Amino acid sequence: MAVxxxxxxRLNTPGRRRPALLPxxxxxxxxxxxxxxxFARFMxxxxxxxxxxxxxxxxxxxxxxxxxxxxxxxxxxxxxxxxSLQASYAAPLILLAQxxxxxxxxxxIEADRRQAAQSRADMDFLAREIAGLRMNVGExxxxxxxxxxxxxxxRALLAELEDDEDGEEAPPxxxxxxxxxxxxxxxxxxxxxxxxxx
Numbered sequence: 025m026a027v028x029x030x031x032x033x034r035l036n037t038p039g040r041r042r043p044a045l046l047p048x049x050x051x052x053x054x055x056x057x058x059x060x061x062x063f064a065r066f067m068x069x070x071x072x073x074x075x076x077x078x079x080x081x082x083x084x085x086x087x088x089x090x091x092x093x094x095x096x097x098x099x100x101x102x103x104x105x106x107x108s109l110q111a112s113y114a115a116p117l118i119l120l121a122q123x124x125x126x127x128x129x130x131x132x133i134e135a136d137r138r139q140a141a142q143s144r145a146d147m148d149f150l151a152r153e154i155a156g157l158r159m160n161v162g163e164x165x166x167x168x169x170x171x172x173x174x175x176x177x178x179r180a181l182l183a184e185l186e187d188d189e190d191g192e193e194a195p196p197x198x199x200x201x202x203x204x205x206x207x208x209x210x211x212x213x214x215x216x217x218x219x220x221x222x
C-alpha cells in the first residue's frame with residue numbers, strides 16, 4: 025500500500041519547504057498494534073507475574089543486604105521509578121490492544137448480523153414454499169381415491185363381460201356417472217358394490 029506524501033513533501037504545494045530537523049520516523053499502525061496486543065497478552069500471563077515477582081524480590085534482597093554499597097537503599101526510589109514507568113507504558117498498550125479487539129468484535133458482529141438476516145430470509149422463503157406445498161397437497165389424489173376409481177372401473181368392466189356372456193347387449197353407462205375429484209367422497213353404494221364383488 026502506497027503511503028501518500030504529506031503536503032510539505034509534495035512539490036505542487038505552494039510555500040517554502042522547511043528542512044526537517046529530525047528524520048521522519050513512520051511506524052506501521054498495524055505492526056505497532058500487533059506488538060501492543062502481544063505485550064498485553066504477555067502481561068496477562070502467570071509467567072510475567074512470576075518473573076516480575078522474582079526480579080522485585082532479588083532487587084529488594086540485594087539492596088537490603090548490600091548496606092552502604094547498595095545502588096538503591098531503603099526507600100527504593102529507583103525501583104519505584106521503574107515500576108511507575110512500566111505502569112505508564114503498560115496502560116496505553118493495554119488500551120490499544122482492547123481497541124483493536126473491539127474493532128475485530130464489531131466486524132464479527134456485523135458479519136453475524138448479515139448471516140442472521142440471510143438465514144431469516146431463507147427461512148421465510150422455505151416457510152412460504154412449505155405453505156404452498158401444503159395447499160397443493162390437498163389437490164393430489166390419495167390412495168383411497170385411486171382405489172375407489174379402480175373398483176368402479178372394474179365393476180363396470182365385469183358388468184359388461186357378464187352381459188356379453190349372456191348374449192345381451194350391455195346397457196349403456198349411466199350418463200350421470202362422472203369421475204370424481206380427489207376432494208369428493210365415494211358414494212356409499214359404490215363401496216358396498218365393490219365389497220360384494222370382491
